[in-house]
Amino acid sequence: MLKIHQLHKSYAIGDSSLHVLKGIDLNVEEGEMVAIMGSSGSGKSTLLNIIGMLDEADSGEYILDELPIKNLTEKKAAVYRNKFLGFIFQSFNLINYKTALENVALPLYYQGLKRKERQEKAMFHLGKVGLADWAKHLPKELSGGQKQRVAIARALAANPKLLLADEPTGALDTKTSYDIMAFIQQLNDEGKTILMVTHEEDIANMCKRIVRLRDGVIMEDKKVNQVRAEQYV
């Protein structure tokens, strides 16, 4: 699914530069569910953003679904983001003047689907996250968990191969977090590849593999026995 080799990334801060990723090697196969962990500032988000083509690495190799990601035009990148990738953010990033349904339908708009088709698909995905009744509501009328589920529905709408989530449960309480995790696990069961950044060990243990970053390199990379979230729900 994706291959990363000797990936480097630094940020310029004033005159000096901050070397955040110092040679990352990572392979992820289709159908995996990987948790990326590490202390704050260890570069988890940076890595995820590069994988999601929201950011660019300074050097190193990154191949996504056989396609080397290097010096893509922004237009091409947009197409890949649209077709291959689904994003789930910690702060949901819903567009606040659009209803839940419109938010979910937005990636389909950029796919060029017809309005009716968009509405149907979006409705289907909203139903999947259990929010069919909330389709006409604005984000501000939804709870945090509901917002995150709308965001998940949106990430799923374009049927991406790879789902990227940066602390998807970071803004939610434990119970809601497990709700969301149960849902993400279900998606993984259905075959979606999932990469998520998290701080919480219990959440990480609900994945199938944990990658730990420290000082810009991968310190540990191990498979785990997945803890099912349903049992807590």
Place this chain on the structure above:
Amino acid sequence: MFKFLFDRDTWQEVFDSFSKNKLRSILTMVGVWWGILLLIGLLGSARGLENSFNRLFGSFATNSVFVWGQSTSKPFKGFQEGRQVSLSLTDAKKVEENVEGIEFLVPRNQNQASVVRNFLSGNFGINGDYPLLDQVQKKKLIHGRFINQNDINDNKKVVVISEDAYKQLFEKDEMPIGEYIEINKINFKVIGMFENGNVNMGPTSDMHIPFTTFQQIYNQGDQIGWMMITGKPEYDIKQIEEDAKLLLKNLNKIHPKDKRAFGSFNLGKEFDKVTGFLIGMQFLTWFVGIATLIAGVFAIGNILLITVKERTKEIGVRRALGATPFEIKRQIVVEAVFLTIVAGLFGIITGGWILIGLDAAFGQGDDATIVNASVSIGVVFIALVILVILGTLIGLIPAFKATSVKPIEALREE
């Protein structure tokens, strides 16, 4: 692109974005609206004033000069200074024959006289005139006719009266033509009545009687009060005035440098002044109008820039979902253009109302100060196009900013 413009979703996006950013949209529109409104209001009123001046001068041949005798200021050829100078028909004839570029020369006389009709009376300016006057100072006749050559030849006791004089001497709705009025105890038959002019150039002209009749009843002999000279269009009326005066000084044995001997009023010169004033005013209007437009555009720019951050984040989200930079810019351009066009049209409409209001308040009647206040469609169109272009360019600033950085940077904006 056409498909895009006629796509319901495009407009859905536009309206969503407006309803979201109500304040911003309204402020932007107010900026544009105000600019257009002021431009139209100013240009329209300037045009209205110009029209009213044109109408005021319209009944006069504007390349004319009035010349009359005063008193000398220099001794000459044995004459003392302070000698009274008066013009004569002979002078008039000489000037007409010898000065180049004269189209018409109208000798005129005037006196004040009390006029009586039945029990009504008043004091009026009585003019002795040739039919020619009607050519250079068009009279709008309501009834009857102006003096003709027969009246002159036969020294007829006929009179053409002004509407004002009519109001003083006649009952309402009475027909004046054929009635007699008494001027200086002599009966005159009314043959015409004219509309009061907008401006009275020179002495008040309430009544006109044949020149020859005037000579007779006032025993004027050859003397005339003043002469009115009209130049041919291709001649400079100021030159004609100078030539005529020089000739007149020569004929009347007056020092060529004597400035006081002849008085004159050059309508052409005055008209030029007014024209200059109008041009100045138009320039000012344009200046103010364009400055306002620019201010309006800056207002738009300011407001759009204030919301750059908010929009940048949204644009980041859209890009993460797969929007290409082109799609994003296109959407913002449509928004900006739509916003400015709607506001601009609104400005045009309200500007039109203002002009209608001005017309109702100041544009009615003969002495209106603003006549037919209007703006040409071309000007309005150009202003609108400029606004739209500027609005678009300014709308593109946040769009460019948000699409030129990596999506993650746009997303990071809070």
